[in-house]
Amino acid sequence: MTTEDRPEALIGALRRLAPGTRLREGLDQILRARTGGLIVVGDGPEVLALCSGGFELDVELTPAHLYELAKMDGAIILSSDARRIVRANVQLIPDPRVLSFETGIRHRTAERMARQTGALVIAISQRRNVITVYRGELRYVLRDPALMLAKANQALGTLERYRAVFLQALGHLTVLEFEDLVTAGDVAYVLGRAEQVRRIGREIEGYAVELGTEGRLVRLQLDELQSGVEEEYRLVVRDYVADPDGEREALAALQQLPPEDLTHRGAVARCLGFTAPDDDETPVTPRGYRILHKLPRLPVSVVENLVQHFGSLPRILAATVEQLDDVEGIGSVRARAIKDGLRRLQDQAFLERRP
Secondary structure (H helix, E strand, O other): OOOOOOOHHHHHHHHHOOOOOHHHHHHHHHHHHOOOEEEEEOOOHHHHOOEEOOEEEEEEOOHHHHHHHOOOOOEEEEOOOOOEEEEEEEEEOOOOOOOOOOOOHHHHHHHHHHHHHOOEEEEEOOOOOOEEEEEOOEEEEOOOHHHHHHHHHHHHHHHHHHHHHHHHHHHHHHHHHHHOOOEHHHHHHHHHHHHHHHHHHHHHHHHHHHHHHHHHHHHHHHHHHHOOHHHHHHHHHHHHOOOOOOHHHHHHHHHOOOHHHHHOHHHHHHHOOOOOOOOOOOEOOOOOHHHHHOOOOOOHHHHHHHHHHHOOHHHHHHOOHHHHHOOOOOOHHHHHHHHHHHHHHHHHHHHHHOO
């Protein structure tokens, strides 16, 4: 399950339960002792109304306190910020009419409490040695950090390979843009690779959230591998989307494509609004946003003015210094800098293309 598949409420819950937090340390102690436990994070009136018996504590949460209190049969009630233990040895009485798909009494009670109150409820299985998290209608089983770390490292290796393929395709697209030879298939291939990189990154981000302090190196590597990809992805869409105002809709359509369609150029091209999406050889012309963003110290407003004035990258490349100077916000000095900068980018692209 990636971070996109997880609602924000569950992501927030996983951050609270990540390794390195006091709550997770206490849960791990309960897990190792095989005593089982039932914990509700939230002391609002909707939760307390379903509590019976037990005793009030209102003490700071520590792993040792949580472990010792879990030895009793009743549930433990924590404050909403999970920093204090409010009550212990409590009997929970959720509405039995609330739907539950669990079989054990502890887990069935936990699921009903979460559905009825919306609170975060944690059930620790005594026999199966598993921590199950409930939040509203959501259910999630916490995985072993060592296993999660192994999966994250494997995913990082996959991300590195996919990023290399994406950068190679992007470099090829750059050369084609300078030669004005881009086709719909070329653009679709680049965007399909970019979306694959983005999805793998989101999956690793989910691992990093659940790993907590154990995932620091994972997050550092992820940030390095994803650097620049999102911006290039967005700018390619902006260069080629059929409707200039449809960038957001095109990105949303790409992100909703099934995984198997990301390698189908026609499906990707349809997200951009191409009129002949199944024709890979349909010529298309970039507006020039991506190439112009590579020029140093060129304000976004000037990029917008250039694209609005000339309409396409080939026309910008063919413009003289005097024609560039006529664009609002560009003086003679900046016009020459733009001309020289585009020439350097073109030379660099052709040089990198050579074997």
